[in-house]
Amino acid sequence: MPANIPAVVFIGGGPRAAGVLERIAANRPDVFAGPLEIHVVEPYVPGSGRIWRYDQHPGLLLNSTAADITMFTDASVACDGPAVPGPGLAEWAAGVVDGSITGVPDFPRQLWDQLGSLTGTTFPTRQLQSQYLEWFFRRTAKSLGRSVTVHRTTAVDITTLPHGPHEVRLANGHILRADIVVTALGHTDSRPDAASAGWSRFAARHGGFHAAPSYTTDVDYSAIAPGQDVIVAGMGLAFVDLLVLLMEGRGGRFEETSDGGLRYLPSGREPRLWAGSRRGVPYHSKISSALRGQAPAPLKFFTASAVEALLQRHDELDFRSRLWPLIAKEAGYGYYRELLTGSPERSGMGWEEFASRYSGLDWYSTARADLVAAAVPDASLHLDLERLDRPLDGRRFAGLEEVQSAVTGYIEEDLALRDSRDHPETLALFLALLHVYMELGRVVPAERLNAGSQQTVHGWWHGFFSFVDSGPPPHRLRQMLALHRAGLLQFLGPGLEVTADEATGMFRAGSPQSGATITASAFIEARLPSTSVTRSLNPVLASLHRNGLGTEQQLxxxxxxxxxxxxxxxxxxxLVDAGGTPQATLFGIGPGTSGWGAGAFARPGTNAAPFRENDALARAILTVARGLATKPPATMSPEPAAVGKN
Structure with missing residues (x-):
């Protein structure tokens, strides 16, 4: 019998799929060098996909600097496959400019201008990032030879045939035979939950406006009138994008003032936003300082051996009581190492003495607090992770004026700490938390966490990390202050509560910590839609659920x-089917899965979790393909598979 050529179908062709494909190419000589048939189903441009596509407002930026972005699995990544070095975004841009990197399209002038001015510390536009991601995909596809076929359409259904392979039905009518299916769907849309659906119905009844959680750039805000009051729930990255679209996107602009400040010059078409959230403040600014003290070292407390010791003593681990104290202690160790070795004038104790005593103390012990007080006389420099997470907790405000003062003061203090050369300890904290975040999925088996802790990891821990480490560029916070001074952005405070008043047809919002409320006919939920298989608007996820091939994680x-x-x-x-059985030839990866997940691209030299996951998945796919290649060809579906670029 002739050898079977395994067919692998990727549903989704964004950066995560591109990363797995690169790892397939790198691992083929070691695992399975035989012929493969690879199909990538992606309605947008492969590489960038929907979220990172070029067709976005040119003012939308990444929240990482160019030096912190790579798609390549470098030597720092602890994986079984080989490292394949390549340019990060900053090196790629320089190579495009000097001609050493080829295979790029004829860019429009504004992108050439961005390429020419890009440095490692630049926060690049998403349009520029899209071109790096698309170049990476083309480069990877070329390395796989003629194996890769791209289908510029949407997958709408997956079924498993009686004789083993799967069929993937496409929106254009074609059907792909698939021995192996990989869902790499990225961020998907879901039907609104009950609360959001109710608010949409309320707005429709009363002629108002409501935007349910969505991707900010995909929402039509044209119904919002100039000068209209708009309640905004959420002050994270989606909120930052919203400010770009509703302010500069409507013709306003920022200008530097003679004293180095920032002023907003309105076009007159902007609405007035009233923003609040659970914390009541925006995400922390990205950091512009450089470390001055000892270089970061490997993790000392939150280590594989420490977690293994816990696993030996406990059948299940509780995140809050068992893991978080180790994480907090690790974060504190990095923070105080930089403070004591990089700014000795601020210390009352040498680092060696501090480190020796600190190592034997619990993070939440009085002895640890006393040690910090002796080593760091300035109490304002003491690391309080709970206060960092909820900076306005416990405060009462006499009214909205006090709320404005508190939030603007918080933003100004955050900029002073994180966008200044004077506080590199904030960078040390950033790096320590990043290292822990990347290690968590490697050293902690998800199945050994109790159910409540799995919720905590996907909820509170991810939110805390994003709040501290994944905030906007510092100039975005300066722009918020300028918009506030221009009267176009007001703050509602923490613990935001929104209700709908049928009698007036208006939304009402306020903070219980101030008691003050405002009313408006427009309400925007500025956050991403929550993941939901059962409420998904993605036809593949709906199909997996309907056919029993996939299921929601239940705790x-x-x-x-x-x-x-x-x-x-x-x-x-x-993928785990409805009966609870993992399926040998159906795989899923990305933010919509129950895997730990850690983005699609990462900082170079950080042993990045997504690259470790990509390598392990690629080797699993190739191992399955190797086994399939030795079997007789499966009976083909009577409808031919699609070929070429559809």
């Missing part, structure tokens, strides 16, 4: 069964 907690909304995958990224 049994003390409060009952809780669904995370995520597509359940095994530790090997295999």
């Amino acid at each position: 049994l907690t003390a409060d009952g069964i809780h669904s995370t909304g995520k597509l359940l995958v095994s530790s090997r990224h295999q």
Whole structure:
């Protein structure tokens, strides 16, 4: 019998799929060098996909600098496959400019201008990032030879045939035979939850405006009138994008003032935004300082051996009581190492003495607090992670004026700490938390966490890390202050509560910590839609659920069964079917799965979690393909598979 050529179908062709493809190419000589048939189904441009596509407002930026972005699995990545070095975004841009990197399109003038001015510290536009991602995909596809076929359409259904392979039905009518399917769907849309759906119906009844959680750049805000009051729930990265679209996107502009400040010059078409959230403040600014003290070292407390010791003593681990104290201690160790070795004038104790005593103390012990007080006389420099997470907790405000003062003061202080050469300890904290975030999925088996802790990891821990480490460029916070001074952005405070008043047809919003409220006919939920397989608007996720090939992750907690909304995958990224069985030839990866997940691209030299996951998944796919290649060809579906670029 002739050898079977395994067919692998990727549903989704964004940066995460491109990363797995690169790892397939790198691992083929070691795992399976035989012929493969690879199909990538992606309605947008492969590489950038929907989220990172070029067709976005040119003012939208990444929240990482160019030096912190790479798609290449470098030598720092602890994986079984070989490292394949390549240019990060900054090196790629320089190579395009000097001609050493080829295979790029004829860019429009504004992108050439960005390429020419880009440095490692630049926060690049998403349009420029799209071109790097698309170049990476083309480069990877070329390395796989003629194996890769791209289908510029949407997958709408997956079924498993009686004789084993799968069929993937496409929106253009074609059907692909697939021995192996990889869902790499990225961020997807879901039908609004009950609360958001109710608000949309309320707005429709009363002639108002409501935007449910969505991707900011995909929402039509044209119904919002100039000068209209708009309540905004959420002050994270989606809120930053919203400011770009509703302010500069409507013709306004910022200008530097003679004293180095920033002024906003309105066009007159902007609405007035009233913003609040659970914390009541925007995400922390990205950091512009450089370390002055000892270089960061490997993790000392949150280590594989420390976690293994916990696993030996406990059947299940509780994140808050067992893991978080180690994480907090690790964060503090990095923070105080930089403070004491990089700014000795601020210290009352040498680092060696501090480190020796600190190592034996629990983070939440009085002895640790006393040690910090002796080593760092300035109490304002003491690291309080709870206060960092909820900076306005416990404060009462006499009214909206006090709220404005508190939030603007918070933003100004955050900029002084994080966008200044004077406080490199904030960078040390950033790096320590990043290292822990990347290590968590490697050293902690998800199945050994109790159900409540799995919720905590996907909820609070991810939110805390994003708040501290994944905030906007510092100039975005300066722009918020300028918009506030221009009267176009007001703050509602923490613990935001929004209600709908049928009698007036208006939304009402306020903070219980101030008691003050405002009313408006427009309400925007400035956050991403929550992941949900059962409410998904993605036809493939709906198909997986309908056909029993995939299911939502369910957690049994003390409060009952809780669904995370995520597509359940095994530790090997295999889809788990409705009966609870991992499937050998169906895989899922990305933010919508129950895997740890850590983005699609990362900082170079950080042993980045997504690159480790990509390598492990690629080797799993190739191992399955190697086994399939030795079997007789499966009976083909009567409808031919698609070929070429559709």
